[in-house]
Amino acid sequence: MSTVVSGVIPYRPAQARGDDTAWLGMVIFLGSWAMMFAALFFAYGVLRLRQPSWPPPGTPPLPVLLPAVNTGVLALNAAALQGALVAARRGQRGRVTAALLLAVLLGAAFIGGQLFLWSGLFREGLAFEDGSLAAVVYGLTGFHALHVVVGLLGLLTLLPPVLAGTLNAARHNRLRLWVMYWHFVGVVWLSMFLLIFLL
Amino acid sequence: MTAQEAALSRQAIEALQPIHHPPTSFFRRYIWSLDHKVIAKQYLWAGLLFLLVGGTLAMMIRWQWAFPGQPVPILGPTVLRASGGVIGPALYMQIFTMHGLIMIFFAITPILIGAFGNFTIPLLIGARDMAFPWLNALSFWVFALSQLLVIGAFFGDLGAAGAGWTTYPPLATNIGTPGSGQTLMVAAVFVTGVASIMGGINYVTTVIRLRAPGMTYMRMPLTVWGQFLTAILNVLFVPVLGSAALLLLMDRLLGTQFFIAGAAAVKGGGDPILFQHLFWIFGHPEVYILILPAWGIVADLLAFFSRKPANWYKGTVLAMSAVTVLSAVVYGHHMFQTGMNPLLGQGFTTLTLIISIPAEVLFLNWLRTIYKGSVRLTVPMLFALGMVFVFGFGGLTGLYLGAAAPDIYLHDTMFVVGHFHFTMAAASFLASFAAIYFWYPKMFGRLMNTRLGKAHFWISVVGITLVFGGQLLVGYAGQNRRLWNPFEYDLFKPLQPLNRWTSYAGFALFFGQLLFIWNFFASFRGEKAPANPWQLGTLEWSVASPPPMHNYDAIPIVHRGPHELSDPALMAKLGRDWVGQAEEVPPDAPGATQAAARGAT
Numbered sequence: 001m002s003t004v005v006s007g008v009i010p011y012r013p014a015q016a017r018g019d020d021t022a023w024l025g026m027v028i029f030l031g032s033w034a035m036m037f038a039a040l041f042f043a044y045g046v047l048r049l050r051q052p053s054w055p056p057p058g059t060p061p062l063p064v065l066l067p068a069v070n071t072g073v074l075a076l077n078a079a080a081l082q083g084a085l086v087a088a089r090r091g092q093r094g095r096v097t098a099a100l101l102l103a104v105l106l107g108a109a110f111i112g113g114q115l116f117l118w119s120g121l122f123r124e125g126l127a128f129e130d131g132s133l134a135a136v137v138y139g140l141t142g143f144h145a146l147h148v149v150v151g152l153l154g155l156l157t158l159l160p161p162v163l164a165g166t167l168n169a170a171r172h173n174r175l176r177l178w179v180m181y182w183h184f185v186g187v188v189w190l191s192m193f194l195l196i197f198l199l
Numbered sequence: 200m201t202a203q204e205a206a207l208s209r210q211a212i213e214a215l216q217p218i219h220h221p222p223t224s225f226f227r228r229y230i231w232s233l234d235h236k237v238i239a240k241q242y243l244w245a246g247l248l249f250l251l252v253g254g255t256l257a258m259m260i261r262w263q264w265a266f267p268g269q270p271v272p273i274l275g276p277t278v279l280r281a282s283g284g285v286i287g288p289a290l291y292m293q294i295f296t297m298h299g300l301i302m303i304f305f306a307i308t309p310i311l312i313g314a315f316g317n318f319t320i321p322l323l324i325g326a327r328d329m330a331f332p333w334l335n336a337l338s339f340w341v342f343a344l345s346q347l348l349v350i351g352a353f354f355g356d357l358g359a360a361g362a363g364w365t366t367y368p369p370l371a372t373n374i375g376t377p378g379s380g381q382t383l384m385v386a387a388v389f390v391t392g393v394a395s396i397m398g399g400i401n402y403v404t405t406v407i408r409l410r411a412p413g414m415t416y417m418r419m420p421l422t423v424w425g426q427f428l429t430a431i432l433n434v435l436f437v438p439v440l441g442s443a444a445l446l447l448l449m450d451r452l453l454g455t456q457f458f459i460a461g462a463a464a465v466k467g468g469g470d471p472i473l474f475q476h477l478f479w480i481f482g483h484p485e486v487y488i489l490i491l492p493a494w495g496i497v498a499d500l501l502a503f504f505s506r507k508p509a510n511w512y513k514g515t516v517l518a519m520s521a522v523t524v525l526s527a528v529v530y531g532h533h534m535f536q537t538g539m540n541p542l543l544g545q546g547f548t549t550l551t552l553i554i555s556i557p558a559e560v561l562f563l564n565w566l567r568t569i570y571k572g573s574v575r576l577t578v579p580m581l582f583a584l585g586m587v588f589v590f591g592f593g594g595l596t597g598l599y600l601g602a603a604a605p606d607i608y609l610h611d612t613m614f615v616v617g618h619f620h621f622t623m624a625a626a627s628f629l630a631s632f633a634a635i636y637f638w639y640p641k642m643f644g645r646l647m648n649t650r651l652g653k654a655h656f657w658i659s660v661v662g663i664t665l666v667f668g669g670q671l672l673v674g675y676a677g678q679n680r681r682l683w684n685p686f687e688y689d690l691f692k693p694l695q696p697l698n699r700w701t702s703y704a705g706f707a708l709f710f711g712q713l714l715f716i717w718n719f720f721a722s723f724r725g726e727k728a729p730a731n732p733w734q735l736g737t738l739e740w741s742v743a744s745p746p747p748m749h750n751y752d753a754i755p756i757v758h759r760g761p762h763e764l765s766d767p768a769l770m771a772k773l774g775r776d777w778v779g780q781a782e783e784v785p786p787d788a789p790g791a792t793q794a795a796a797r798g799a800t
Contacts, residue, residue: 010342014214021215021330025404028434032396036438039477043446043457046473056467128454135455139446 019173020028021059026177030184037188040140046130059133060124063117065199067143068115081179088162091169095161096162100155103182105152114145147185154178201689205756208412213754216327216409221748231340233332234748236315238339240642241634242313245339245346247719250306253379256298258709261666263291265702267684289685290363293380295681297352299364300384302624303489304391304506305346310631311492312395312433313342315400316426318638322739322746323420325411325755325781330404341390348387355380363681365478366473368458372450382451389444392437399437402430411738411781413757418514418780420737420761424516425495427521429488436484436527443477472537479530489528490590492518493630494561497583500633501565502762503735504580505572506776509762510564518557518564525554535603536610544603551601558594562587573765573776578652582633585625585660592619592664595673611681616673620667629659632715639719640728644745647725651718655711662708669701736779737761755781 012020030104048054055061082098118138126134160173167175222228232238255274270276275284282290317335321328329335352359357378362371366385369375406427410419419427446457451471460468498768502509509515531539531547544720565587574580596618599605610617632655641646673694678685685691685698687756731740738755739746757780765770765776772784 012211014211017211017215019601021404021408024408025331025334027401028400029396032434035435036442039439039442039480040446043442043473045475046476047457047469050470051467058466117743129456131456131464132469133467135446135449135457135469138453139449139455139457143445165673 013119015171016035017175021172026180030180033184037144037191040143041191044051044136044140044196047136055133056131059122059130060126062133062137062197063120064197066113066117066120067193070110070117071190071193073106073113074189077103077105077110078183078186081182082107085175085179087173088167088175089169091100093162093165093168096175097159100159100162104152104155106184107148107155111145111148111152114141117141136196140196144185144188144192147188149175151178151182151185154181200335201638205412208717209754209756212409212412216754218327218749218752233237233336235321235329235332236642236746236748237333238335239314239316239318241339242309242317242342243642245343246306246309246314247348249301249346250310253298253301253306253711254712256301258296258706259286259294259703260291260298261705262286263294264685267686286683289358289361290369291683292363292681293359296360296363297349297384297493299431300360300388301349303364303485304388304466305349305554307489307623307627307631308391308395311397311489311634312426312429313339315422315492315496315631315638316398316430317636318422319404319422319739320405320426321409322641322742322750323423323737324406324409324414325738325751325757326405326409327751327754329401330408331401332762334397335401338394338401341397342394345391345394346385348383348390352380352383352387355383360384365482366447366474366656367478368474369448369460369463369505371447371474371728372459373461374459374738382448384508385447385451389441389448392441392444395433395437396441399433400432402426403434406430411751411755413781415757417516418757418760420797421498421509421512421515421519422492422495424519425492425498428519429491431492432484432488432523432526436481436488439477440481440485443474443481448475470533475534475537476530479533482533483530484526486619486623486724487522489627491523493590493627496630496634496637497586498561498568499737499761500579500583501568501587502764503575503733504575504583505569506575507568507572507762508760508764510567510570510626511560512760512762514560515564518560521557522554522561525550525557529601530602532601535606536740537659538613541603548601548603552598554601555594555598560649562591562594566576577636577658578647578649579633579637579733582629582636582659585630585656585663586633588660589621589625589629589663589667592668592671593618593623593626609674611679612674613670613678616680617667617670617672617674620670621663625663625667626646629663632656632659635657637733638721638739640732641739641744641746643723644728644743645722645725646728646732647722648718651714655714655718658707658714662704662711665704666701666708667792669697669704673697673701701736707790734775734777736763736777736782741779741781760781761790 070112080103084096084103087095087099121137124182126137128134155178158178161174162193222232229237259271259274266295268285270284271279271286279286279290286294317329320326355378358379359380360366360376360383362376362381366511370380390432406419406423449455450457456464457469458471458474460470489686496729498509498515529547529551531543532551535544535547595615599609600615600618636647636652639645674680676694678691678694686695728744730743733740734743742750759778759780761780762779763778764780769775769778770782
């Protein structure tokens with residue numbers, strides 16, 4: 001038996017400790033989900049490298065402008081969420097509410113933009129069955145859009161506690177974690193824009 | 200750690216885990232319970248039920264290989280009435296597909312990881328519950344949903360899933376296997392993956408955040424190490440399976456062409472081999488996901504019942520961690536036959552064979568733990584020893600398959616089937632049974648019948664060795680796997696007697712499990728278990744059997760490792776060969792040691 005013992009747990013307030021635990025859980029979850037998206041990007045890479053030319057013959061070229069605008073929308077959304085977090089730390093309830101509403105609006109605009117993008121491609125004759133390009137565009141961006149929808153629902157659940165004052169300067173961990181989630185979703189979209197639409 | 204620091208540490212960690220009153224309503228106690236011990240039991244029931252289903256399917260496969268085309272007894276006139284009591288080729292494919300998927304995702308995973316991960320992690324690290332109890336309950340019910348999808352798949356419009364457990368496209372696409380059964384099974388795998396990830400997040404966070412004061416990483420029982428590393432692999436690699444299942448679902452439901460190539464895809468179709476990459480990037484870590492908890496449990500049990508500290512504990516931990524890391528970079532050895540670049544194949548061969556080094560460290564540590572120990576052949580110890588034996592077979596046969604050259608001959612033969620059954624089925628199941636016999640007193644507060652347990656052990660270990668040994672033999676002789684009637688081919692006709700004898704061993708193995716079922720249920724009325732029936736020092740044995748909902752009235756302060764058994768100084772002082780991990784041992788008083796030593800002897 002050794003007499004030198006490590007493992008002393010430094011004192012922290014219980015709530016801060018609980019927040020750290022939740023934060024760690026979120027980090028592990030996002031790491032796990034990053035593997036999911038990494039696998040999807042790997043699939044895209046393999047499919048694209050298998051093709052002699054890209055886009056494959058018979059499929060329309062992908063638009064760049066609309067996804068670029070959508071990237072901008074998500075960047076503004078990230079800024080709004082960061083603003084909400086800063087305001088929450090300072091206890092400015094009105095600003096948190098405004099920033100959250102703005103973020104919800106921008107997120108919804110992104111979904112609208114994606115619907116516009118898909119319907120445009122569909123009208124140009126790119127059906128689900130049209131080979132690997134269609135599979136990647138509809139499948140990967142569609143799966144990503146589902147995550148945006150989940151994020152929007154998450155932000156909406158934050159509004160009542162903000163208005164009621166239970167989500168305040170002292171307790172705003174839920175907001176912090178949802179902002180982390182949104183940043184993750186944003187980074188995934190940026191990668192999709194760069195790798196699928198721009199490259 | 201001084202006493203004052205320990206007290207402060209305890210205060211800090213107690214504040215994080217306040218004691219809640221146990222719920223009183225039926226719904227909150229048994230259905231939506233947040234108690235990790237109840238969720239463990241839910242997983243155990245769900246897993247054992249599907250183990251029975253998977254085992255029954257296995258018996259149908261064995262019947263087909265022993266008496267191809269003849270009506271199946273018992274099941275023929277009942278569940279197989281539609282096909283006249285016999286197993287046709289399509290039904291046969293569905294049977295072996297469902298057997299594999301059910302056993303891996305819906306039987307071993309819930310028992311070894313769901314039930315024993317949940318039960319042991321908080322108790323053994325001195326926590327009151329998981330880090331996220333609500334997520335834990337959700338994880339079980341998501342898993343239950345996936346089991347419902349499996350049951351639904353049996354009633355699919357063209358029968359159950361039939362593309363093999365690996366679900367390779369193009370066979371697994373609508374072109375190869377149309378019908379809702381296959382779709383439901385792919386969905387079930389996706390949903391059960393979500394449940395596994397939820398569990399994994401919970402296990403990793405719990406081990407990192409909720410260890411009791413003094414419970415350093417190097418003092419955790421090896422059971423917890425096994426579960427911890429498994430959870431890490433689950434979190435990292437189940438999502439990759441999720442992505443494969445997701446893309447396959449899109450192909451099946453939306454008509455996309457991720458995995459469809461050739462004549463079916465005119466506008467630049469997808470790639471069926473892509474699925475194999477995604478599947479095995481997950482699939483190889485998966486075999487370690489299923490064996491790491493077993494390694495941990497067995498390493499602990501061997502030390503406990505040899506009444507010795509585990510040999511080179513740190514080496515075991517390092518070896519298990521090394522295997523965890525290596526498991527991520529060897530998946531290509533499942534794909535030697537896919538037209539892989541030979542240079543890449545050589546690389547995967549080398550990496551695969553490197554795994555045998557940490558595996559040897561583990562194995563030698565187990566053997567040296569038993570060596571010169573005071574071995575107590577209790578039922579859990581017998582199962583642990585049986586696991587060591589069958590895992591030896593599984594590991595050694597793996598060397599042939601991990602190297603590209605012999606694999607080209609053995610690929611897709613029954614040798615592969617025998618190999619992975621020795622590791623995943625035999626070793627994981629014997630370890631599961633070891634865990635059930637070992638923790639049953641703590642889980643249910645009753646003792647199991649030892650005599651029935653020993654009989655169950657001998658039938659199981661002999662049966663397993665004969666059944667999977669028979670598979671290795673016919674495989675080495677060249678018999679291909681997944682053949683509906685191998686004896687249609689002249690070259691396999693001489694193997695029919697061996698197949699038939701293997702099937703007899705299989706039937707004996709199956710019906711021998713009745714002893715376990717009887718023992719499990721009858722013991723609910725068995726003798727009441729004391730708090731510490733095995734005389735051990737790990738934390739769970741310091742509380743009542745079964746433990747109260749909050750596990751520990753006061754969070755224990757841990758002073759030593761998990762296997763401090765037969766320490767001469769402590770034996771002299773305490774008069775017994777075990778000492779609790781959190782036990783305060785009185786300081787030496789002059790002359791007391793010798794007096795105690797006399798008393799002890």
